[in-house]
Amino acid sequence: MTPQKDIDIAIVGGGIAGLTLAIALHHRGVPFTLYEQAPAFGEIGAGVSFTPSAVQAMKCCHDGIYAAFEKVCTRNEWESKQKLWFDYHDGYNTPPGHSFPISNSLGQRGVHRAEFLDQLVNLIPQHVARFNKVLTSISDAANGKLVMEFLDGTTAEADAIIGCDGIKSRVRQELFPTSNPSYSHKYAYRGLIPMNKAIEAVGNENAQNACMYMGPGGHVLTFPVKSGTVMNVVAFHTSEEEWEDSERNVRTATRADALHDFAGYGEDVNKILQLMDDKLNVWAIFDLYDNPVPSFYQGRVCISGDAAHATSPHHGAGAGFCIEDSAILAALLSHESVNSPADIELAFAVFDECRRERGQWLVESSRFIGDCYEWRAEGVGSDFSKIENEINARNSIISDVDVVEMCQQAKGTLSRKCSSLTREISANM
Ligand SMILES: Cc1cc2nc3c(=O)[nH]c(=O)nc-3n(C[C@H](O)[C@H](O)[C@H](O)COP(=O)(O)OP(=O)(O)OC[C@H]3O[C@@H](n4cnc5c(N)ncnc54)[C@H](O)[C@@H]3O)c2cc1C
Known part of the structure; x- marks a missing residue:
């Protein structure tokens, strides 16, 4: 879609967070450039599975993401297991003890990361991406823009920067140097x-x-x-x-x-x-369990995906939360009241308000559930019914959400903040 706003956003990093955000912004007419350190988009050839909330978020970002997912995802093979997330087995004792199934509305849907990314890349025009751009620093320019410096000695300017640069995020280091994984x-x-x-x-x-x-x-x-x-x-x-x-x-x-x-x-x-x-x-x-960030933004710089809430993978939801972040950010940045760098800062504040608690809960819960699987969680041990209860309760927090409603609420909060700011400005005139 032809850009419809006079703002200039930089996305740093083209993994699942950066690419889904780029696609969502592109199809809403929000101008951006994506800077990726690698010579091309690419992912390691491992599997990743998605939860029902991740799939909702895909649809919120852009139907093409969901179509890409449907094209490459693999389900459980058996008809009777289409709603199964995992069958949990005793992998230790001989003969094996108790097993239990955990289900959800989607069942297990795994993709081969590289295959999924190959599909996503087709949903944005090539000219929006700059490759071989390793971000090294961010500073303020005299003209009010932000300046990014790259390892190759080049620089680029933007009104706002969104760090989707993963667990070792350079953008996060610039904002919060002590929040290390x-x-x-x-x-x-x-x-x-x-x-x-x-x-x-x-x-x-x-x-x-x-x-x-x-x-x-x-x-x-x-x-x-x-x-x-x-x-x-x-x-x-x-x-x-x-x-x-x-x-x-x-x-x-x-x-x-x-x-x-x-x-x-x-x-x-x-x-x-x-x-x-x-x-x-x-x-x-x-993960960011020991050193969580105090905020997902500072001024006109924001972090999303693993850069903001890198988690251990035990809930199988890290990538899904990246896509939820993209859906919310796209809803906010495409909002009719976001037309200037100051408006973007307000949108980032709302993003932080809407996403930080959920993102950081995932990091904590994932550590705990990983220990449940390994019979070492306090108060749970190897009691299979307790393990099953913990998984169901926590999976429900992840999946039983309405991502469309989350986007609406975020936009509502932004509208209210914009109106109260306008009232404040008029009162001071
Ligand atoms: C073993 C394992 C299994 C997992 N399984 C699942 C699962 O089943 N389901 C699930 O939902 N999640 C899973 N996850 C989590 C999931 O992989 C991550 O949450 C997700 O891939 C993070 O995406 P991202 O885009 O935020 O970061 P990344 O995928 O790390 O992408 C960051 C991008 O930024 C680029 N970049 C980095 N630094 C710079 C820089 N300075 N300048 C420019 N570009 C830069 C990188 O090259 C990269 O392209 C798993 C993780 C692990 C480790």
């Missing part, structure tokens, strides 16, 4: 297993439908991706040791390391790990 003491082996091999190992039901295998100090989740041809595996392990290099959250390991971490686990977990590649990547799980 910390290690959750969990790390994850990730892998993709051809579905025929996965079926041989754990049978049709568990390979083709989402499963979570729980045990003391570890949990393994699996779900089908790539139209059911591949089983995505993420095997989490809790370790008291520090992560040796906080600058690099991925290190290489071997299948033998994974098997060592899950020694004593049941047959299914063992068979799954045996099918992982010999050389594996291990991802340290960092």
Whole structure:
């Protein structure tokens, strides 16, 4: 759509948060430029699943995002499991103890990240993106604009900046230098297993439908991706040791390391790990639990997605919350009263008001639920009925929301703030 406002917004970062925001703004006629450090849009080839609220948020941003999701998502294979989020199993004891299903209105919908992103990129024109732009600093220009400096020595100006630059956000560091991510003491082996091999190992039901295998100090989740041809595996392990290099959250390991971490686990977990590649990547799980930001904005600079509320992945909702952020930001920035840099600052204040509590709750709750899966949460332990209750109660906070209503409420709050500001200005004249 042709830009309809005389404002100039910079989005820094083109992951799920940045791209969904870009698409939502583009289709509402809000002018922006997206600066991405990589030479092209891209994502790692792992799976990500989405909750019902994430799907609502996709539709709020732009129907094309939802269409892209529908095009590439994989569901549970079995008809009887279409509303299943995960089957939670005892992954430790032999024979396995109790299992329970957790369902929601959407069931399990996983995408291969790279495939999803490839679809999203088609929803914005190429000319809005600048690549190889590593943001290094933000400062004020004499003309009232903000100036971004990039590693390649170039600069660019904007009326406002939205940092969608992920967990290690440079934009967040500029605003709140002490709000750094910390290690959750969990790390994850990730892998993709051809579905025929996965079926041989754990049978049709568990390979083709989402499963979570729980045990003391570890949990393994699996779900089908790539139209059911591949089983995505993420095997989490809790370790008291520090992560040796906080600058690099991925290190290489071997299948033998994974098997060592899950020694004593049941047959299914063992068979799954045996099918992982010999050389594996291990991802340290960092989040903003210890050092939450005091605000999602300062002046005309705002943070969204993982930059604002990076969470451990145990609710499978981090990316979904990025898209919720984009839906709210797009609703606010396209509001009829947002026409100047000062109006954008007001919109950012409303964004902070509407999103911070929910975003930071996710970070806290995700840590707790991750410990529930590993039988180490205080007051829950390995009591399966308590674990089930905790999952249901917390999933409901994530999913049983009305994102359209959230956007309406945000716009209502902005309208009220604009009117009271106008009244204040007239009273002072
Ligand atoms: C193991 C694991 C499993 C997960 N599973 C799920 C799941 O099932 N469901 C779910 O909803 N979420 C899941 N998540 C969380 C989800 O992946 C994140 O919440 C989401 O991808 C964050 O998106 P983002 O756009 O905010 O950040 P990112 O994806 O990190 O994107 C940031 C972008 O900014 C760019 N950038 C960074 N710094 C700069 C700079 N200085 N200048 C310019 N550009 C810059 C980067 O190159 C990148 O393109 C999982 C996370 C992990 C670690």
